[in-house]
Amino acid sequence: MQICVISGSPxxxxxxxxxxxxxxxxAFPEHAFSVVHVGRDIRTIERQEEVWDRLLATVKECDGVLWATPVxxxxxxAQLKRFIELVGERNAxxxxxxxxxxxxxxxxxxxxxxxHAYLHGICDDLGMLYTGFCxxxxxxxxxxxxxxQLVLFFTDFLEAIAERRPVQRVFPLLPAPSSPYAPVTPPVAVDTRGKRVVILHDGEPGSGLAAMVGGLAACYGDSVRVAHIRDAAMKGGCLGCxxxxxxxTCVYDDGFRAFWEEYVVPADILVMAGTVRDRFLSAAWKQFFxxxxxxxxxxxxxxxxxAYLVEGPLGHLATLREVLTGLAAMEGANLAGIVTSESGEIDAALHTLAERSVRLADRGYIAPPTFPAVGGHKIFRDEIWGGMRAIFKADDRYYRQHGLYDFPTRDYRQRITTRVTSLAMSIPAVRRDVVKNMPDYMIQPLQRSIETSTVLAKRRAKE
Ligand SMILES: Cc1cc2nc3c(=O)[nH]c(=O)nc-3n(C[C@H](O)[C@H](O)[C@H](O)COP(=O)(O)O)c2cc1C
Structure with missing residues (x-):
């Protein structure tokens, strides 16, 4: 069989x-593999028609497509994302x-x-028969x-092709684009209480996104700075080097770092605004990330x-929502809100976002992390400590300085308590008592925290 490998790595x-x-x-010498390096060659693919045509011919001739890409x-x-956009733009x-x-x-x-969910959705949209991932x-x-396991994965793929295995679509078609947002009620400025607000966007003048950005900027009044990510003057996507x-420090000598320092670093409130292209924001935004x-x-x-402004059917794009929320949480921020162009109450939603983000910034609220951020932290911690720190020196320094190497094995008091409790459990009478009063033992320390809370004491003193 002829397998076309679409390689996403730059x-x-x-x-x-x-x-x-x-x-x-x-492992499979009886099959032919043709690799197309879309991640490496995206510039040429964009500019040279013959390269694009040759690439499409390879896809057309193959029996199966293997997307092979780093996360x-x-x-x-972004380079692979751009390629996927090109397929749509060029009706290919x-x-x-x-x-x-x-x-x-x-x-x-x-x-x-x-x-993987993104690639699966893209395959469904392209009418491909998606068989699975590794x-x-x-x-x-x-x-x-x-x-x-890799051999088994690929065997299953080849069998699916050989058997013409039926495949059901998993990600439903996206709805047709709705008419671009246009403000209905004039924006009312909120008091930003000295907070530095930055809106980054990739909207073109006259677009629905530009109107949303304008509407939100008007709610923030004079304290807002608005910038197009084009002004970061990036010479290219991350090279993965x-x-x-x-x-x-990045190998690129372009405007990205200065743009980051000027807009992202000082912002108390950072709003990122983009339009859905296929099943994510644009490749330009992806390149920025x-x-x-x-x-x-x-x-x-x-x-x-x-916060985010999303022009497009976010309600149908659970993966995009997960990435946007995950990004905010993993980067240590509080997600103040996401306003989309889908609902009818956009003016009110923009105003509410402006008001709420200022209020939360003023109070210093950062929502406690949920599973993705907790799990993500543990992956980073273990990977960095477990080997990456030999190279990722800056990460290692930061993790040390900020107590992020928070392995449970380092909590010596807890370790002693666990050992003593564990030993005590071998005494039948103690064990019987613990089993009988388990709920009690679980809430006792929490009850003590309520009794001794200085936060509560301060609140009572204020009343
Ligand atoms: C810009 C960049 C972003 C990355 N983001 C992620 C990520 O979100 N999740 C992850 O598990 N690994 C991430 N990685 C690690 C790569 O996925 C990993 O090193 C991969 O094996 C590189 O494959 P390649 O050599 O084929 O490009 C990232 C690496 C780079 C350079």
């Missing part, structure tokens, strides 16, 4: 993910229609599921047990209020 032949493809080539900032790299979906597809990623398995940790290929790891990887794993929005 590193081309030096890609970690591509080594997994090379393994498959060795970049919870999704695929026909080349993909009816092809069997599977996805293979490498990552540290941090938000790999959102990258999400590898970037080091998994060293492990022979994993190699066996990881040379930023030592000192968090990818380039912020130069900050390493340091929470770049720590203490800020973050």
């Amino acid at each position: 590193k081309g032949e030096m890609s970690v993910t591509l080594q997994y493809v090379r393994f498959l080539e060795e 970049y900032v919870m999704l695929v790299p 979906t026909e080349a993909f229609f009816g092809k069997y597809a599977a996805a293979l990623t490498t990552s540290i398995r941090y938000f790999d599921h959102t990258a 999400s590898a940790h970037m080091e998994d290929l060293r492990n022979e047990a994993f190699q066996e 990881c040379r930023c790891a030592f000192e968090n 990818d380039r912020s990887f130069a900050n390493g794993h340091v929470p770049a929005f720590a203490g800020k209020q973050v």
Whole structure:
């Protein structure tokens, strides 16, 4: 069979993910693999028609498409995202229609599921027959047990093609775009109480997004700064070279860092506004997110209020919502809100967002993390401490200084308590008592916290 591998890594032949493809080539010599390096060659693909035509011909001729890509900032790299946009813009979906597809990623398995959900949705939209995915940790290929699984994954893909296995669409079609937002009621400015508000966007003049940005900016009045991400003058997408790891300095000599320092760093309230392109924001926004990887794993929005304006059917894009909320939480911010162009109450929603974000910034509210941020932190902590810190020096310094190496093994008091309790449990009478009074023992420390709370004492004193 002829397999077309769409490689998303900007590193081309030096890609970690591509080594997994090379393994498959060795394991399945009876099948032919043609690799198209969309991640590496996106500029040429965009500009040179013959390169684009050759690429499409490879897709058309194949029996199955394997998307092979690293996970970049919870999704695929901006370069691959741009390629997917081009397929739509140039009406080239026909080349993909009816092809069997599977996805293979490498990552540290941090938000790999959102990258896979995105690719699955894209396959469904292109009319491809998506059979499944393999999400590898970037080091998994060293492990022979994993190699066996990789062979099984690919065998299943080949069998699906050979058997013409029926495949059901999982992600429903997106609704047709609604008419662009236009304000109905004039905005009323809120008191921003000296908070620095920044709105970053990629809306073109006259677009619905530009109108939403204008509407929100008017609510913030004079304290807001609005900038188009184009003004970051990025020369290109993240190259995945990881040379930023030592000192968090990027190899690009362009406007991104200065833009980041000027707008993102000082903002108390940061609003990011974008239009849905396929199933995510634009490739330009994705490039912006990818380039912020130069900050390493340091929470770049720590203490800020973050909000989003989304033009498009966010209600149908659970993965996009998960990435946006995940990004705010993982970067240490509070998600003050997301306003979309879907509902009828946009003017009121913009005003509420402005008011609420100021109020929350004023009070310093950062919502406690939920599972993705808690889990994400543990992945980063373990990966950085477990090996990456040899290279990711800046991360290591930050993690040490901010107590982020918070392994349970370091809590010696807790360890002693656990040991003593564990020993006590071997005494039948104690054990019987604990079993009988378990709920009591669970709430006792919490009751003590209520009794001794200085927060409550202060509130009572104010009354
Ligand atoms: C810009 C950038 C963003 C990344 N984002 C993620 C991420 O969100 N989740 C994750 O698990 N790994 C992430 N990684 C790690 C890569 O997915 C991993 O190193 C991958 O194996 C690289 O594959 P490649 O060599 O084929 O490009 C990121 C790496 C880079 C350079």
